[in-house]
Amino acid sequence: MKNYTSINDIDNINTWIEEAKKLKANPLEHQELGKNKTLGLLFFNSSLRTRLSTQKAALNLGMAPIVMNVSGDAWGIEFGDGTIMNGNTAEHIKEAAAVVSQYCDIIAVRAFPTLTDKEKDNSEQVLNAFKKYASVPIVNMESATGHPLQGLTDAITISEHAKVKKPKVVLSWAPHVKALPHAVANSFAQAMQKMDVEFVIANPEGYDLNPEITGDTPIYHNQEEAFKDADFVYTKNWSSYQDYGKVINTDPNWMITKAKLGDAKFMHCLPVRRNVVVEDAVLDTDSSLVIQQANNRTYAAQLVLKKILEDS
Amino acid sequence: MKNYTSINDIDNINTWIEEAKKLKANPLEHQELGKNKTLGLLFFNSSLRTRLSTQKAALNLGMAPIVMNVSGDAWGIEFGDGTIMNGNTAEHIKEAAAVVSQYCDIIAVRAFPTLTDKEKDNSEQVLNAFKKYASVPIVNMESATGHPLQGLTDAITISEHAKVKKPKVVLSWAPHVKALPHAVANSFAQAMQKMDVEFVIANPEGYDLNPEITGDTPIYHNQEEAFKDADFVYTKNWSSYQDYGKVINTDPNWMITKAKLGDAKFMHCLPVRRNVVVEDAVLDTDSSLVIQQANNRTYAAQLVLKKILEDS
Amino acid sequence: MKNYTSINDIDNINTWIEEAKKLKANPLEHQELGKNKTLGLLFFNSSLRTRLSTQKAALNLGMAPIVMNVSGDAWGIEFGDGTIMNGNTAEHIKEAAAVVSQYCDIIAVRAFPTLTDKEKDNSEQVLNAFKKYASVPIVNMESATGHPLQGLTDAITISEHAKVKKPKVVLSWAPHVKALPHAVANSFAQAMQKMDVEFVIANPEGYDLNPEITGDTPIYHNQEEAFKDADFVYTKNWSSYQDYGKVINTDPNWMITKAKLGDAKFMHCLPVRRNVVVEDAVLDTDSSLVIQQANNRTYAAQLVLKKILEDS
Numbered sequence: 001m002k003n004y005t006s007i008n009d010i011d012n013i014n015t016w017i018e019e020a021k022k023l024k025a026n027p028l029e030h031q032e033l034g035k036n037k038t039l040g041l042l043f044f045n046s047s048l049r050t051r052l053s054t055q056k057a058a059l060n061l062g063m064a065p066i067v068m069n070v071s072g073d074a075w076g077i078e079f080g081d082g083t084i085m086n087g088n089t090a091e092h093i094k095e096a097a098a099v100v101s102q103y104c105d106i107i108a109v110r111a112f113p114t115l116t117d118k119e120k121d122n123s124e125q126v127l128n129a130f131k132k133y134a135s136v137p138i139v140n141m142e143s144a145t146g147h148p149l150q151g152l153t154d155a156i157t158i159s160e161h162a163k164v165k166k167p168k169v170v171l172s173w174a175p176h177v178k179a180l181p182h183a184v185a186n187s188f189a190q191a192m193q194k195m196d197v198e199f200v201i202a203n204p205e206g207y208d209l210n211p212e213i214t215g216d217t218p219i220y221h222n223q224e225e226a227f228k229d230a231d232f233v234y235t236k237n238w239s240s241y242q243d244y245g246k247v248i249n250t251d252p253n254w255m256i257t258k259a260k261l262g263d264a265k266f267m268h269c270l271p272v273r274r275n276v277v278v279e280d281a282v283l284d285t286d287s288s289l290v291i292q293q294a295n296n297r298t299y300a301a302q303l304v305l306k307k308i309l310e311d312s
Numbered sequence: 313m314k315n316y317t318s319i320n321d322i323d324n325i326n327t328w329i330e331e332a333k334k335l336k337a338n339p340l341e342h343q344e345l346g347k348n349k350t351l352g353l354l355f356f357n358s359s360l361r362t363r364l365s366t367q368k369a370a371l372n373l374g375m376a377p378i379v380m381n382v383s384g385d386a387w388g389i390e391f392g393d394g395t396i397m398n399g400n401t402a403e404h405i406k407e408a409a410a411v412v413s414q415y416c417d418i419i420a421v422r423a424f425p426t427l428t429d430k431e432k433d434n435s436e437q438v439l440n441a442f443k444k445y446a447s448v449p450i451v452n453m454e455s456a457t458g459h460p461l462q463g464l465t466d467a468i469t470i471s472e473h474a475k476v477k478k479p480k481v482v483l484s485w486a487p488h489v490k491a492l493p494h495a496v497a498n499s500f501a502q503a504m505q506k507m508d509v510e511f512v513i514a515n516p517e518g519y520d521l522n523p524e525i526t527g528d529t530p531i532y533h534n535q536e537e538a539f540k541d542a543d544f545v546y547t548k549n550w551s552s553y554q555d556y557g558k559v560i561n562t563d564p565n566w567m568i569t570k571a572k573l574g575d576a577k578f579m580h581c582l583p584v585r586r587n588v589v590v591e592d593a594v595l596d597t598d599s600s601l602v603i604q605q606a607n608n609r610t611y612a613a614q615l616v617l618k619k620i621l622e623d624s
Numbered sequence: 625m626k627n628y629t630s631i632n633d634i635d636n637i638n639t640w641i642e643e644a645k646k647l648k649a650n651p652l653e654h655q656e657l658g659k660n661k662t663l664g665l666l667f668f669n670s671s672l673r674t675r676l677s678t679q680k681a682a683l684n685l686g687m688a689p690i691v692m693n694v695s696g697d698a699w700g701i702e703f704g705d706g707t708i709m710n711g712n713t714a715e716h717i718k719e720a721a722a723v724v725s726q727y728c729d730i731i732a733v734r735a736f737p738t739l740t741d742k743e744k745d746n747s748e749q750v751l752n753a754f755k756k757y758a759s760v761p762i763v764n765m766e767s768a769t770g771h772p773l774q775g776l777t778d779a780i781t782i783s784e785h786a787k788v789k790k791p792k793v794v795l796s797w798a799p800h801v802k803a804l805p806h807a808v809a810n811s812f813a814q815a816m817q818k819m820d821v822e823f824v825i826a827n828p829e830g831y832d833l834n835p836e837i838t839g840d841t842p843i844y845h846n847q848e849e850a851f852k853d854a855d856f857v858y859t860k861n862w863s864s865y866q867d868y869g870k871v872i873n874t875d876p877n878w879m880i881t882k883a884k885l886g887d888a889k890f891m892h893c894l895p896v897r898r899n900v901v902v903e904d905a906v907l908d909t910d911s912s913l914v915i916q917q918a919n920n921r922t923y924a925a926q927l928v929l930k931k932i933l934e935d936s
Contacts, residue, residue: 036684
């Protein structure tokens with residue numbers, strides 16, 4: 001594997017899940033693999049879990065992580081082709097990506113969407129520029145349209161906690177005060193479509209995700225109907241895709257409650273706004289798998305780094 | 313020892329001082345202890361000495377330090393119980409602390425007081441939330457009311473430089489242009505109360521520290537009287553505790569001068585404002601121990617980390 | 625070697641270049657040299673290449689890098705002698721430098737010029753204060769008037785790519801929208817003056833560099849004339865030195881084009897503004913050595929750190 005930028009880079013999700021579980025059981029087994037190698041973590045946006053878990057994953061493999069907050073630490077980066085750079089950007093991605101490749105054996109990048117320019121976001125400008133101009137492998141730490149380290153994490157977590165052979169998994173929209181990206185929801189949907197689960201999506205009208213992502217997955221606009229017999233309810237807010245980047249509904253009736261959940265397990269990528277997205281009664285009980293998910297972030301990242309190191 | 317959040321966590325300060333001196337003599341002796349373990353350093357506020365010395369201490373023990381400026385790098389954190397999180401905070405401490413515990417074997421936290429809400433500061437909201445919700449040990453890198461790594465450092469330094477069996481130690485307030493926390497003064501007082509020294513405090517009227525901290529320690533409102541026969545003068549500005557967080561006096565007569573000091577040694581946690589808190593003639597001569605104190609920060613932190621690692 | 629703060633610290637540039645090439649061929653040969661030692665990287669300004677390449681160099685030598693953005697992470701630093709510090713600065717460089725020396729075996733510093741106070745910039749206030757008050761070696765990661773890690777890098781790169789015994793090297797000014805420092809141009813000139821090359825400078829009238837730096841080097845105000853038979857064209861914008869820190873000319877005719885360059889190789893320290901300083905047609909072809917230069921930053925830094933470690 002050269003790059004890991006999308007759930008589509010996973011050839012066989014079941015094999016990957018088994019490998020990740022082995023890493024989790026013995027995380028220090030491959031310490032020689034990353035020796036004398038560096039992982040560059042480039043953040044264009046805030047990060048807690050991704051920042052820490054990816055560093056931990058690198059350290060487990062013997063790699064040295066080098067962290068950089070691109071916006072604050074370095075220069076404004078230009079992505080346009082042929083631009084006369086007499087404005088606010090001081091360095092072109094062509095140089096930036098090639099240069100970082102001189103110092104890092106793998107480059108991991110986080111760059112959120114604009115949520116105002118649908119076409120630009122769908123083109124994955126930043127991520128694809130790194131893929132194009134870097135000479136080393138690229139890992140997506142959440143881009144405009146995907147968060148495949150999270151999607152892999154979630155697949156591992158569902159596999160660990162499933163009590164039936166083919167569990168029912170619901171991806172449910174929940175209300176939020178701000179306009180949020182589609183990346184986590186997209187990658188979760190793609191991961192579930194690759195697993196042997198019954199997968200459905202629940203969201204209010206006007207909130208259907210990109211149909212190229214959802215494909216044949218059933219979409220319910222009635223949350224109660226979708227939740228019937230659910231084993232896992234994965235919750236996430238996202239802004240409208242059709243009315244791009246807009247908050248068109250904050251209906252508190254879509255908040256996840258203990259009553260709605262029944263025996264289903266609650267999942268969320270975090271950070272989560274308590275009593276807006278989900279009530280305390282869910283998070284503060286065994287219904288919630290959010291901390292287990294956070295823990296699995298390490299092993300998802302470690303698996304991805306291991307596969308890249310083995311192939312390079 | 314599970315956590316190190318207060319001078320009260322020191323069971324026997326004399327034993328600790330002897331152990332710290334041994335570490336200082338041979339800082340790399342315990343490199344296996346922290347191998348493959350990570351120390352998370354979470355800063356809600358600025359830091360120079362604590363940032364560098366705690367990393368150095370971790371490295372001496374073979375640990376990998378992971379540094380995060382919480383406010384800039386991650387999300388606004390909510391501490392309220394039951395809050396409907398539809399405001400500026402995006403992640404609850406319940407999740408944040410539990411999540412960081414998945415990646416770090418020890419979490420060190422710096423979170424300054426508000427200096428506007430006495431009750432909130434005295435409740436040590438941030439530090440106690442980490443203690444409550446993290447599943448790994450917590451180290452206090454300066455909280456609302458204490459700076460126990462500094463207090464331990466100062467005890468070590470006094471022990472190294474004492475020329476008599478029971479030296480006289482004065483904690484003296486000095487003027488400053490800004491409202492400063494009580495944390496350093498509190499932890500210093502607590503450390504001295506545990507040592508075999510003659511300990512007194514000098515501050516202007518209206519600047520008495522929290523009486524629960526000062527206890528039986530004599531408090532002088534006359535600096536000259538307090539300084540008589542002093543061996544060590546530990547200087548620090550703090551804002552009023554009674555008139556909470558206010559600067560009620562900036563009397564330059566309280567500045568520390570060479571003349572006032574006589575043969576006593578000058579100590580300060582740094583950073584120090586020259587010619588406001590203390591005159592150049594003190595800092596630029598052998599009267600000052602401030603650099604020796606800074607050096608001992610490493611061994612105080614290393615001793616604390618070692619004790620936690622040995623017990624976990 | 626104690627400090628590396630100027631190209632003048634290079635005793636024999638040819639020997640250094642040969643040593644750097646050996647390090648590049650076998651970068652991990654000296655991993656024991658830096659073991660259990662720390663390199664403090666203190667940034668008063670933005671950095672991409674220097675930040676990453678200096679960390680990589682330290683790691684190659686087995687050192688642990690500790691990075692700090694001084695302005696954001698710590699306290700405002702005072703440099704004045706005898707100042708009554710009742711303003712915005714909270715810590716004097718006398719303490720800051722001595723304190724960091726307690727935790728770091730080598731201190732590397734980046735501090736750009738004011739470009740408004742010529743005398744202050746020429747006095748190298750920040751760099752010299754670190755040299756004076758630190759008790760460990762200092763490395764210049766770009767100061768007010770010099771960038772000697774870049775100058776050494778450029779000497780290595782020219783040596784690697786020279787096709788004739790004594791190549792002709794032109795340092796050419798190019799237009800830019802902002803007022804930029806003289807540091808890179810100064811150190812490049814000083815490095816070329818030490819090498820066996822034919823070295824000339826091309827800049828518009830009013831843009832002559834400090835005559836104490838340029839010395840006997842021929843200065844052309846006609847770019848075309850200077851470029852005749854050039855083997856290497858090293859390009860950089862700088863603000864006026866005479867009319868200190870001012871942008872007195874943005875003439876686009878000074879931009880580097882493929883046509884002007886002919887068979888000469890293009891060099892630049894980066895970041896570079898495309899189609900302002902140089903056209904795409906240069907950077908996107910084999911005419912450009914900018915990525916090779918960026919790569920050599922690692923080995924220049926590694927050589928400097930190695931020499932300091934060997935002497936201490």
